[in-house]
Amino acid sequence: MIRLLKSNSKIIGHILLLILLISGQVSAQSPNDWVNPFIGTTNYGTTNPGAVVPRGMVSVVPFNVTGNSELNEHDKDAGWWSTPYSWDNNYFTGYSHVNLSGVGCPELGVILLMPTTGDVNANVSEYGSEMSEQVAHPGYYSTYLNKYNIKTEVSATKRTGISRFTFPAGKSNILLDLGNGLTNESGASVRIVNNQEIEGWRMTGTFCYNDGTERPVYFVARFNKAADSFGAWKKMPKMNAEAAWSATSNKFKYYENFQAEMSGDSIGTWFTFNTIANEEIIVEVGISYVSIDNARLNLNHESNNFDFEVTRKNAEKEWNDALSNITVKGGTDDQKTVFYTGLYHIQIHPNILNDVNGQYPAMESFETLIHPNGERYTVFSLWDTYRNLHPFLSLVYPQQQLNVVQSMIEMYDESGWLPRWELNSTETHVMEGDPAIPVIVDTWFRGIRDFDIEKAYEAMRKSATTPGVDNKLRPDIDHYISQGYVPLMSQFDNSVSHALEYYIADWNLAQLAKELGNEEDYTRFLKQSRGYKNYFCQDFQIIRPKLKDGTFLPGFNPRQGENFEPSPGFHEGNAYQYTFCAHHDMEGMIELNGGKKAFAKKLQAIFDDGHFDMANEPDIHYPWLFNYIKGEEWRTQKELNHLMATYFKNAPDGLPGNDDTGTMSTWIVYSMMGFYPVLPGDMNYAIASPVFDEVTIKLDQNFYPGEKIIIRNTGSGDKIKAIKFNGKTSKSYFINHNELVKGGVIEIIH
Amino acid sequence: MIRLLKSNSKIIGHILLLILLISGQVSAQSPNDWVNPFIGTTNYGTTNPGAVVPRGMVSVVPFNVTGNSELNEHDKDAGWWSTPYSWDNNYFTGYSHVNLSGVGCPELGVILLMPTTGDVNANVSEYGSEMSEQVAHPGYYSTYLNKYNIKTEVSATKRTGISRFTFPAGKSNILLDLGNGLTNESGASVRIVNNQEIEGWRMTGTFCYNDGTERPVYFVARFNKAADSFGAWKKMPKMNAEAAWSATSNKFKYYENFQAEMSGDSIGTWFTFNTIANEEIIVEVGISYVSIDNARLNLNHESNNFDFEVTRKNAEKEWNDALSNITVKGGTDDQKTVFYTGLYHIQIHPNILNDVNGQYPAMESFETLIHPNGERYTVFSLWDTYRNLHPFLSLVYPQQQLNVVQSMIEMYDESGWLPRWELNSTETHVMEGDPAIPVIVDTWFRGIRDFDIEKAYEAMRKSATTPGVDNKLRPDIDHYISQGYVPLMSQFDNSVSHALEYYIADWNLAQLAKELGNEEDYTRFLKQSRGYKNYFCQDFQIIRPKLKDGTFLPGFNPRQGENFEPSPGFHEGNAYQYTFCAHHDMEGMIELNGGKKAFAKKLQAIFDDGHFDMANEPDIHYPWLFNYIKGEEWRTQKELNHLMATYFKNAPDGLPGNDDTGTMSTWIVYSMMGFYPVLPGDMNYAIASPVFDEVTIKLDQNFYPGEKIIIRNTGSGDKIKAIKFNGKTSKSYFINHNELVKGGVIEIIH
Structure with a gap:
């Protein structure tokens, strides 16, 4: 039990915890206590x-x-x-x-x-x-x-x-x-x-x-x-x-x-x-x-x-x-508390919407429907959560993620569209992009497949192809398809942010199309996903809003958009925070930015020059991107160690900004365990340094062959020296989800 | 059908009526058309x-x-x-x-x-x-x-x-x-x-x-x-x-x-x-x-x-x-229209409250009850309507008046008190007095008796005897009983108006007590009803608010209270308009005012000096009071002719003031027929000059022995020369209700 008084929350918290431990009121092993x-x-x-x-x-x-x-x-x-x-x-x-x-x-x-x-x-x-x-x-x-x-x-x-x-x-x-x-x-x-x-x-x-x-x-x-x-x-x-x-x-x-x-x-x-x-x-x-x-x-x-x-x-x-699905050993009390509080926050939204008799209000309707089985979820902040929370649920709570996807497909059935920011069966149209696609595709590839993939594909294809402004998820699809990018049409539109989301969604859709044997769609959506290059401005060496006539926005200031100030083309961010968001094409993005060395340098500069924003989603995958440059992986470890220590604390101000229905919490939970699903739809987890000596993730036998994953953190160096999976040294700083869920031990040797 | 356009409502109305009559769309005999x-x-x-x-x-x-x-x-x-x-x-x-x-x-x-x-x-x-x-x-x-x-x-x-x-x-x-x-x-x-x-x-x-x-x-x-x-x-x-x-x-x-x-x-x-x-x-x-x-x-x-x-x-x-319960012959079109519109207004309130399944909300409660039979009424503006509307209903629509009384007794059953100003099963506590008593007593004496008179008597006796400020109908009962009047306790209280209502109610209750064989109550309430004399001020020769110590209110201006301005002791009126409100003791009131001649003179002065108010209830019986002075009855006829012609018109401004849920309309309907129930509880109708040549009132055979009453207006003099009932010349200018309802012809000879 944690009691917090304002005077000195951390100290008193620990004193009280100590008292409680001594008095035997709670068990030290109970995750709730952390x-x-x-x-x-x-x-x-x-x-x-x-x-x-x-x-x-x-x-x-x-x-x-x-x-x-x-x-x-x-x-x-x-x-x-x-x-x-x-x-x-x-x-x-x-x-x-x-x-x-x-x-x-x-x-x-x-x-x-x-x-x-x-x-x-x-x-x-x-x-x-x-x-x-x-x-x-x-x-x-x-x-x-x-x-x-x-x-x-x-x-x-x-x-x-x-x-x-x-x-x-x-x-x-x-x-x-x-x-x-x-x-x-x-x-x-x-x-x-x-x-x-x-x-x-x-x-x-x-x-x-x-x-x-x-x-x-x-x-x-x-x-x-x-x-x-x-x-x-x-x-x-x-x-x-x-x-x-x-x-x-x-x-x-x-x-x-x-x-x-x-x-x-x-x-x-x-x-x-x-x-x-x-x-x-x-x-x-x-x-x-x-x-x-x-x-x-x-x-x-x-x-x-x-x-x-x-x-x-x-x-x-x-x-x-x-919370017992993950157990940790080692780490400080504060680290354990940050970790389990993160896990706690992940379990709040999405939440159930249906009543005990299965009834719930249909999406975008006042009709009452009865849920066939399982749970109908609500509160889908997908622009946030598609990045890491759903991959996390797939790994640690696969039944919940199945509920998520089934709920999303039901929403499509009921309203004609997949959700973007759904709240109590209404689409709030907040934020942008087509984030249901990476959520569904990612879930499928992780092996959670007890849903109607054909209907899901139909739903995803609808938003990816329906022309006109009535496309609820991609209202600017016409320009996106004909020009390969979304042009800036008004002073503070979020055109670049829109397009960057569509590229990732289309890359995901392409992967699924291929898997389902639809080569034509694969080619089409993969090609579309490459359109991010349209925004790359050689003069500034960064992405830059583009006008309808193909010219770049004049009077461009790449810093504009910091601290949630309005910025042409970018939503809640600036060009720095959006420039490395084509991680579905890491090779292409690295090449565009001048090759591996230049890319690593530019990425490092984002952190060094204070452009990185830990408080919002667009760039939260940035620290993991060094893993894609052989020899630069230590930067990922270093930046993560810094970010975790700086922004995540056992204190009321212990989150860097909006938790975004668990997205920030998912980030810290993954980071503290030493791995991260950098790109939804890509089954490779990037590896970094766990803060704990050992982490054990229970696997749900209904979904995965393995019983558990153990991440063991050994050695005492600053940087990772080697990574072993089930005793075999890994050549890369990535490990594949589908290998991982067979169970076993990841050893991360410092 | 009456159409009214603002330019000249009356003329256009008649033209249209004429057109309609010619076109045969409506029958000239239909009361609706008037x-x-x-x-x-x-x-x-x-x-x-x-x-x-x-x-x-x-x-x-x-x-x-x-x-x-x-x-x-x-x-x-x-x-x-x-x-x-x-x-x-x-x-x-x-x-x-x-x-x-x-x-x-x-x-x-x-x-x-x-x-x-x-x-x-x-x-x-x-x-x-x-x-x-x-x-x-x-x-x-x-x-x-x-x-x-x-x-x-x-x-x-x-x-x-x-x-x-x-x-x-x-x-x-x-x-x-x-x-x-x-x-x-x-x-x-x-x-x-x-x-x-x-x-x-x-x-x-x-x-x-x-x-x-x-x-x-x-x-x-x-x-x-x-x-x-x-x-x-x-x-x-x-x-x-x-x-x-x-x-x-x-x-x-x-x-x-x-x-x-x-x-x-x-x-x-x-x-x-x-x-x-x-x-x-x-x-x-x-x-x-x-x-x-x-x-x-x-x-x-x-x-x-x-x-x-x-x-x-x-x-x-x-x-x-x-409207067919009364038919008229003679009179101008406007007079017929004023008459039938009055009858129309009488049929609006009280109105039914119960639903088709008999359910209605109980008085002062959120309980739903089911009406046993008949209709539960609502909208009881009893301070107004007790004066004439209920006696009228008893005569012309006795089943409706039975519904009224049954509804009132139900209200007592449900809430513990009879109503004063009831609206949709809530007591609004508007106006003053205990008007349910004269309504019930009057109804009983008119021969409408299919209600629980013992419970009714218990209810009436409760308000007439319960001491203390929690007496909902007579909150100042303690002073009233101990001092015989209600003293002025604050600047603009309505103390005199309160007491004058209690006197009339108590006189009624006394009459019923006697009828029911309760001599003790008869004596008690009759004595209380005489208390009006307390207010008579010899100096001003008029009633005057009295203080708790028995002295009269100093600085008294009998005119104060005209035009709804606040007046100490009087509600919506002044001393002139309230001074002749002890008509339950005409003999006593005449004596108090100096005998018959002086009384007639003072009453005439009310009219002549402009103190009479046709727009509100307290004095609307005044013009009929000359009938109580042998030889002065012509003044009743004269004043009524003037009032009817002045204040009641076939025009939007054709009522002198608030209709008061039909009270003013009842006044004009009675007056135009040439008779009036001056005092509720007293079965004597005063007689004056009808405006029509002949009026026929159908009697309800379920309640009355007679089939109909015909009032025939003959001769051409200004004043009534003789009154005959069923051929027999009447000695007085009054006719008793219980004689009248045996049916027959009243001949009023001018």
């Missing part, structure tokens, strides 16, 4: 310490980003804000029950359960409390509310959250606020069913401030004790002249004993209990994206009848089971 | 020309009081406003489906159906249209929307509204706006079920700007044609800094093809049809105060499958049947 859910909760990591189970639909997150309180450093209304929790904030306003972890856009963060005492107050700027004594552990979170002297604890099942509030004596309230939240969508409806149950829904949507992704989330909240009194509230609209006669214009209006449907922009309910000192009130909340009935079904099915400890223990067991 | 639903639609009459059936839950009313348009003289946001329609306005923004007629407080006026063309626009300030060519007829209303070239027609059944929109060729929309409305409550929820059906609810409440009377109204809207496209909208809340990234901050957001639940303060839906020229689209809307399911049940049960003409004809037949 998870610090506070990692990434500041420095734009956008993770949160809330309670969740692996791939749970529900997470119960301490919400502390509203209220304009002096206790908060950040307020969601004061700027772009994308997380329900900030380590820097101390003004707690409730537990939100549906949340996103590690994303760069605001969404969800709703269905807020807030305990208070005394008179009911629905104003979030007034009812919030200073929080302290935060404790987070996989499947468990607790904080103390100073203002009210209430201890709060939460845990979760896949589709429910459970809260245990320990109240002082007196009038104790539990508010259910449906007005506030992280999402910028609004509107909710609620009905107090009886003095122990509340049902309703809350509208969500506007991910990345976009419209068009709206869907209600339904809930049923159940209390272990009957409320002594209850009611609903609504913030009333501001009246004009009529305000002279109304007591509630622009104010919160309280509807005591209200039991009909209540709807509005800013509504909520309160349950009040006359509590004795230290009385615990427990609330369970079931969630569904289909209906209130399903939320109740989920609650009935997953509830442990208000037994908080059982729910918590089950959640902890789920986590320990999931 | 109804002008535009009467009372300005000059604070607060009636409306919408389509409704007798006592219908639904009325379909042209809504034209929002949008801040230059086409409107009045806008609901610019001041106190209590009606969904104003004759003075021309900016039409849809048809509202639940409405109040003739009330002085804003409420309902929601579920707005608005046809438009072209692009969908959800902004009421922009989508409204100039209206013209208004036609209103019982059960039918039509207007033309100049901006869109759309003809709109509406009709109704008891629980459904039907709209027929005749569109031009092109893109035609039907908006369902759940944000706007007359009520100041907010919040709604809607779901597009499919491309022909929408369901949802809209919160209502805040009658008279009061909080605590909230209840959702549920609806199902069904279209005769599948929409070619559809969607929902919501006005988005105003963002702060985040508005920089959102396109919809503080704007209407349009959700195309949206089919999940949509909730919010300002939401709606649109259905779009590609119409050919003159294409009719028909919409039927079912309403319920219980549930969406019941709204659908009501719709299924009462719908005529989109046959507008059948629904309209049925509505017209219902009206003709109801």
